[in-house]
Amino acid sequence: MAKFLLYITLTISLLPFFAVSFSPESPIDRRVLVLLDDLAVKSSHSLFFDSLKSRGFELEFKLADDPNIGLQRYGQYLYDALVLFCPSVERFGGSINVASIADFVDSGHDLIIAADTNASDLIREISTESGVDFDENAAAMVIDHTGYAVSNTDGDHTLIASDDLIKSDVILGSKNIEAPVLFQGIGHSVNPANTLVLQVLAASPSAYSANPQSKLSNPPSLTGSAISLVSVIQARNNARIVVAGSLSMFSNRFFRSGVQKAGSSTKYQKSGNQEFLTELSKWVFHERGHLKAVNVRHHKVGESDEPAMYRISDDLDYAVEIYEWSGTSWEPYVANDVQLQFYMMSPYVLKTLSTDKKGLYSTSFKVPDVYGVFQFKVEYQRLGYTSLSLSKQIPVRPFRHNEYERFLPAAYPYYGASFSMMAGFFIFTVVHLYSK
């Protein structure tokens, strides 16, 4: 019996060490489920997977129709991120379906979708849920007769060398990707009204989406740089999604392949794929561009305690600390465009916070001459960064009756008039009574 008790105590005391999982202290994903059509992809795309493993991810490879797969057990998610390298799957095995993947993303987890020509309806549906639409023609590929990659055999120009990358250091890293990125697959369009979706790799203006085998009879539905080859989505809960129209762009063959864009004389020994997709995977798995705001403080100028309410025309100080996750630690975030709103239905005060370059953002201002229930609001949305949305409610009261100024010099004539009326009343009374 004593031995049994000992085991129980040991197990319970060791429990915290077993629970290595996503925590707000380090926002990056740890456990990744990779769903494949064919286990051969595991070796044919090993360079991509190895770069993930070397950065500390635990990859779990499963066939997409494996009957034992599931994203959660007992209401807990088993994975922090999902990689769908299964463009032709018609039905997932186990408990995974479109709704469960949407729930997975809704609860803040990340997703990489790689489609391909002949992508299944299931993959199309998941992409539509995420906000991108693949070309409806199942056999369509992106064709570019001017921007194709030069190869030994003069093919159908479906192997595209694209260098139209999004200009964002936070999504693609500060290092410039010089070699064009090879792409062979299906194109998609993003809804321009959807502000959460971004084209990361766009097709050239001369590209179009059609079936390369058949003759082009109708005008293609997708043309030019409206065709997105790779898109990213950052949801409002900061979950991140990458949608790529090509599975082969992740492959070792494309990673190692040299590239020469048609019409250009420079031949690169190595395509930009490895660099591009590694940087993109760093972004999607929150190794970069993840902000946190902590330690919101506000107080009257000259005091240090946070009051429960302010009075109109008080002077106050506001400070917040913003840090960026660098992949290993929280580093101070430095920017000059973080703004604070003092907000009651509309911003009464809008101030740009000044930073001390160590993560502390602060400002001071005068409470407006309006009383009511205000909010301190910081709404910070920048391309590629997780959005910050802080709000803190604070009431503002009018002056108390004894807080008004008294004996103003400007009011002396009025005081004088009032007292002279009283004196006049007294004198008049006397005169009126005794003048008979």
Added chain:
Amino acid sequence: MARSTSKDAQALFHSLRSAYVATPSSLKIIDLYVGFAVFTAIIQVVYMAFVGSFPFNSFLSGVLSCVGTAVLAVCLRIQVNKENKEFKDLPPERAFADFVLCNLVLHLVIMNFLG
């Protein structure tokens, strides 16, 4: 219709003045008092037009104390005038007591509102 000349105006002014000489001196004192209150009110309005309406409560109480004083004095004058038959049943002592009481209330309010 006869044409009006400056002579008519002079005649009118003269008759008004001669009629006013006949007014009892107690009523003349009340008139003087009303004139003083109205003059003080006008001075304050002119001052406010220059300086601005900032201590608005002080301005209001200053002007309203003058206006209120003038109104109460006019009421007293109506009630103690012997030629006014409407108040012939009201003794002048009662009228004066009302006047004093109203003035006390008025100045109490003014003091509170003066700031």
